Amino acid sequence: MNPKITYLLTTLMLLVGCDAHTPASLSFNDVRNELKANNRVLDGHTKTDDIITLPFSEAYLARRHHLYGSVAVDVLTQAQQQELEFLQIQERYPERFLPWPVQVNMLENLGTNNEKLAAWSHLVQTRLQKAIDSKIYLSRYERDRLLQYITTTTPQVGSIVSLETYLDTYKPRTALGLYQLPNGKEWYQSKLNYYYGLTKAPSKTLNAIQQALASQGKKSSIDIDDSNGRHFTLHYLQAHCELINGLNWIDSYINLPETARHCAFSIKPDTKHLILALMEIDLGIHYQGWSHKQASVTLQARIKLVDEQTAALIESVLLYPGSVFSLANIAGFNSL
Known part of the structure; x- marks a missing residue:
């Protein structure tokens, strides 16, 4: 099956699953565990045959937003409320346009499954291209670190070669910090x-x-x-x-x-x-x-x-x- 079609079907199933099975009000520990499950690719906790949610895909973002809104706020400590409010505020900013967190070697976490790698490559290129329309760019440090991941840990399948070519020609922002x-x-x-x-x-x-x-x-x-x-x-x-x-x-x-x-x-x-x-x-x-x-x-x-x-x-x-x-x-x- 075409990787893009597979990815879209997986996204739809995950979004439906969110609404069908998540209680309207969750404890702090429940939400923490559910967030870990949503982040398991970022954390490197996936198996070869797992159906996964790609980080910062629409399914990932929808699930995360849903979980933030499902916390039973009245039982949270003040510190927990402050952290939750902070995380909800972070959703407003450009993070969603930059799908590959530079802190993580995502290609290592995805393994050698060509279908997953193709879906990931497509997501990264699509999101980064949309980000340019909003004048959001990776820094040179971020771009170079992603290229380092590609050249040191990934089998040279077609989708990753395409991603490497894209990043090779990508023009990053001139400064390192968030201010730009x-x-x-x-x-x-x-x-x-x-x-x-x-x-x-x-x-x-x-x-x-x-x-x-x-x-x-x-x-x-x-x-x-x-x-x-x-x-x-x-x-x-x-x-x-x-x-x-x-x-x-x-x-x-x-x-x-x-x-x-x-x-x-x-x-x-x-x-x-x-x-x-x-x-x-x-x-x-x-x-x-x-x-x-x-x-x-x-x-x-x-x-x-x-x-x-x-x-x-x-x-x-x-x-x-x-x-x-x-x-x-x-x-x-x-x-x-």
Whole structure:
């Protein structure tokens, strides 16, 4: 059967299934489990013969939206309500036009099933082309990372060769941060509001951070993990705090701000310095339009790091915008 027809039929079955079997009101844990099921391709939890929902397909988006609206809000804690509201706000922004989350090697997760690969290739190309009509583009970093996935992990079937050709000729946006996307500054502000818990103007926060860094004098030396793509905030909280469950796929279903608020771990001064420096480059990249080089120079002026460590930390800022601000509370910077 034609992969496009198969994909459309699968989408229809999934949408019908959503309405037929999902209760009108679900508990937090029920919704968390259902979101995990919807995200199982992103999480790499599929089998070869599974009928799957492709991430950011119409079926995926409809199911996710339905689940967000099915939570029994009256039994949620305040932190759970805040996270749910944040996730609902995220639906307004350009994410849906960028179907391949750069944090994930989707081709590895899909395996060698040519039909699934063909459906995925078609979805990515179609969505990215529609995004261009709305002036939404991948960054050069995102485009190059997707091409790296293709060249290192995928059998060269026709649909993937077509996707590689498309990305080879794709013209990305010039800057790295969210600010260059339509409504990008508002999108970034919504992330700061959630992770930081404050609604101050980013420019004022950046100024306060830079004053705090200047008052601390010489740059610190710190031993950090330089693993590629490391979610710095999540990794830190996993290592030192009791994790609190959340709904957000990008944060591995952990509520980062609430985990940090209840964490009793005492942060060392050098680590506090690093967190401040990461908050600075997060704002610099996503709100002020800093280049990778500008972020690298600034970070290395604050912290004694080798190039590989610097690149890994900047990658975390690129992949998980605003999340480092969850550590502001535990580090005592929540009043900046």
